[in-house]
Amino acid sequence: MRKPVRIEQTLREALTGPGRVDVQRAIGWDDSNISRFLSGNQGVVIDKLDAMVSAVGYVLITRKYLDAVTTLGEVGMHCECAREGLGECGRSCK
Incomplete structure (x- = not known):
C-alpha cells in the first residue's frame, strides 16, 4: 500500500x-x-x-470536490453508454 x-x-x-x-x-x-x-x-x-x-506547489481543495471529480471521471470519461445517451455505466448499452 x-x-x-x-x-x-x-x-x-x-x-x-x-x-x-x-x-x-x-x-x-x-x-x-x-x-x-x-x-x-x-x-x-x-x-x-x-x-x-x-x-511548495499545493492548492487547498475540499474532499467533497475530490469525491465529485472522481465520480464524474468514473462515470463520464469512461462510460460509452452515457456518452451515447444510453444510461449510466453498469447498464447494458447494447
Missing part, C-alpha cells in the same frame, strides 16, 4: 532543497526563520499559510 504524502515532508524538502529560495521569498523568511521552523522553534503566522502552501 502506498504511503500518503505528508505536508511536513513536502515542506522539509522544499525548505532544504534547490527551490528553497523561492519558498523563502514567497513567505518573507530568511535562513534563520527556516532553521527555527524546521527545528520546531517557530511557527507560521496565519497570513503566510496560503503563500507557503502555494510556494
